[in-house]
Amino acid sequence: MHRWTLALLTAGLLATTATGCAGTTTTPGAPAGGTPRAAGSPAETLRLAEQLLIKECMEKEGHKYWVEPPSPDDVAIRFPYVVDDPAWAKAHGYGTDLRREREAEVRRNANQRYFRSMPADTRATLVNDLNGARPQGLSARLPNGVRVTHSDQGCQATAERELYGNLQAWFRATRVTDSLAGLRVGLVTNDKRYKAAVKPWARCMRERTYPYADPARTRAAATLPETPWPHAKEVRLASAEAACAVSSGLSTVAKSLDSEYRDRLRRSHPRETADLTRLKREALPRARAIVARGD
Structure with missing residues (x-):
């Protein structure tokens, strides 16, 4: 999941590497205040349990750690193809207000x-204790051929090992299945059915005086300039995009194709998909017990 974070750690301190791309590294960051305890869905329970285990481990290492709340979805996660929620667009445009808040x-x-x-030396120790000193011990080959690695030491790995049992299987399953999301978006947007559905959407946008050929260009226009757009201007463009997504049928086509390619990609990686489901299912009773006991 994409997160808006400040670049507080130097590249030399990061504990995850990949041959050809960067991997995932946990960085300290949680709102000040009390420790969140609400955990409703299985996913929320697993996330909170993992955070509590990290907190426990970091405190054993002599550090302070506050449980991280869930991060809000980036607009690219919420709307990977086209903004198609008029109410959300009216409130947030393309989400730059939420980004600034985060x-x-x-x-x-x-x-x-x-x-x-x-001090700098203590920061390095803190990062190593959280992520492991070196990106060694865990490895996974992604569908695009890139090999990602991570340390099997540190409090992040300790928490995942305690929660999910087989740390290597968990690492491989999560990295591979996470990478499928990006592949799926590319497959959908290059599908001739999606491209055909974009045409009436673009006509609808032109009728509203917005001459953008596809949703990616509308989003780029509002979010990439060095000088940020006024919120009202961003909202007007996003609202037009959402209205046209609904009226032109692009939203329906995109969702249908997304579901189709999601199923196809899962079938093409049955081992990782099955492992992820099994590991989460087996971890849930442990997670509930961890959340129940709290700190």
């Missing part, structure tokens, strides 16, 4: 303040 939260959260308060 960046402000990161700047003032307890973990980041704690990290910034430490």
Whole structure:
């Protein structure tokens, strides 16, 4: 999941590497205040249990750690093809207001303040204790051929090992299935059915005085300029995109294709898909017990 975070750690301290691309690294960052305890869905319970285990491990290493709340979805996660929720578009445009809020939260959260308060050598120790000193021990080959690695040491790995049991299987299953999301978006947007559905959407946009050929260009126009758009201007463009997505049928086509390619990609990687489902199912009773006992 994409997260808006401040670049507080240097590349030399990151504990995850990949041959050809970067992997995933946990960085301290949670809002100041009390420790979140609400856990409703299985996914929320697993996430909270993992955070509690990380907190417990970090405190054993002599550090402070505050449980991370779930991060809000980036607009690219919420709307990978086209903004198609008029109410959301009216409130947030392309989500730059939410992005700014998240960046402000990161700047003032307890973990980041704690990290910034430490001298450089202590920061390095903190990162190593969280992520492991070297990106060695865990490895997975992604569908695009890239090999990603991560340390099997550190509190992140310790928490995942305790929660999911087979750490290597968990690492491989999560990295491979996570990478399928990007592949799926590319397959959908290159599908001739999607391209055909974009044409009436573009006509609808032109009728509203927006001459953009596809949704990617509308989003780029509002979110990429060096000078940010006024919120009202961003909202007007996103609202037009959403209205046209619904009226032209592009939203329906995109969702149908997304479901089709999701199923196809899962079938093409049955081992990782099955492992992910099994590991989560087996971890859930442990997670509920961890959440129930709290700190």
